[in-house]
Amino acid sequence: MSHSLKSFASDNNAPVHDAVFQAMLESNRGDAIGYGDDIHTMAAEKHFKEIFGKDARVFFMLTGTGANAAGLSHITRPYHAIVCSDKAHMENDECGAPEKITGCKLIRLPSEDGKIKPSQILPHLDSIGFQHHSQPKVVSVTQATELGTVYRPEEISEIAHFTREHDLYLHMDGARLANAAASLDLSLSEISGKAGVDLLSFGGTKNGAMAAEALIFFNQDLADGFEYTRKQSMQLMSKMRYISAQFNALFSGGLWLENARKANRMAKMLAERIEDIPSITITQQVETNGVFAMMPRAAIEKLRRRYFFYTWDARKNEVRLMTSYNTTEHDIDGFVEAIRESLRK
Ligand SMILES: Cc1ncc(COP(=O)(O)O)c(C=O)c1O
Incomplete structure (x- = not known):
């Protein structure tokens, strides 16, 4: 794939x-x-x-x-x-x-x-x-x-x-x-x-x-x-x-730290941008570069047509969204917009 x-x-x-x-x-x-x-x-x-x-x-x-x-x-x-x-x-x-x-x-x-x-x-x-x-x-x-x-x-x-x-x-x-x-x-x-x-x-x-x-x-x-x-x-x-x-x-030159900080920062930004959406529940503390969240199944399916991510626990409709040193604010903007669209009827 x-x-x-x-x-x-x-x-x-x-x-x-x-x-x-x-x-x-x-x-x-x-x-x-x-x-x-x-x-x-x-x-x-x-x-x-x-x-x-x-x-x-x-x-x-x-x-x-x-x-x-x-x-x-x-x-x-x-x-x-x-x-x-x-x-x-x-x-x-x-x-x-x-x-x-x-x-x-x-x-x-x-x-x-x-x-x-x-x-x-x-x-x-x-x-x-x-x-x-x-x-x-x-x-x-x-x-x-x-x-x-x-x-x-x-x-x-x-x-x-x-x-x-x-x-x-x-x-x-x-x-x-x-x-x-x-x-x-x-x-x-x-x-x-x-x-x-x-x-x-x-x-x-x-x-x-x-x-x-x-x-x-x-x-x-x-x-x-x-x-x-x-x-x-x-x-x-x-x-x-x-x-x-x-x-x-x-x-x-401290690249390891720069990379890790960037990945963590992008996850935090993603979490902050989706945590107030009523049909989304963040399930874990966002301390590093992963965001775990429950969201409606239909939205997960729609979102998956545009982005690659894993379902963590299908029974709970919980997804795992990971960032990396290579994730940008622009990527987060696009992803958050796609999440919002996937939740629209
Ligand atoms: C916590 C943890 N340990 C170990 C690994 C090692 O994986 P690999 O054998 O794919 O390098 C991974 C990879 O995702 C991981 O997340």
């Missing part, structure tokens, strides 16, 4: 940012040693250490699903269980990759806003030490969540404190960590490593890059041997310089 019109379906639908593509082009000169022993990768690793601390171990990955599955497989055994929210990408949108690759059971906790709390995790720890049950070993949170909400650093610290106390690891799916940091006006590390996360899947793709993801270990011991796990997980890119060059473009 091809859509020539503007997409509000996902930040995955945005093009690669021009400066990121330019950086790839600039790295496309002459030979460079493969698999990461090149100057671009060294520079990118330096950026990650500046951002996440000198003890952070970073491994570049190709997809968010790959980062989640390979990272989790490295820190678990197949008899373990991973606790996450029932809205988690790894639970709903990774085609069972985390279960297949780790062998672990996923324990899904009900969540209205995509976030989970220690009090929900605690009852699941009763099975620890009972040989007939999967053994909880990791708690995974998503920042920003699949519903566009964000964990405050103290909420992450509370979960981290809990995981430490119970000998569990804390994994963060940070496919949109940049959007969360921009929303909270905090650094990337204040809402991940500094708040107690052990393992972070960090996303560049939704922030203006392509196939540029990273796995960051804050717990050094956990990183041991991950280079072998990455290779076995088929996430080691031979022409690594093209991944690294993208991170260099995002991190050298």
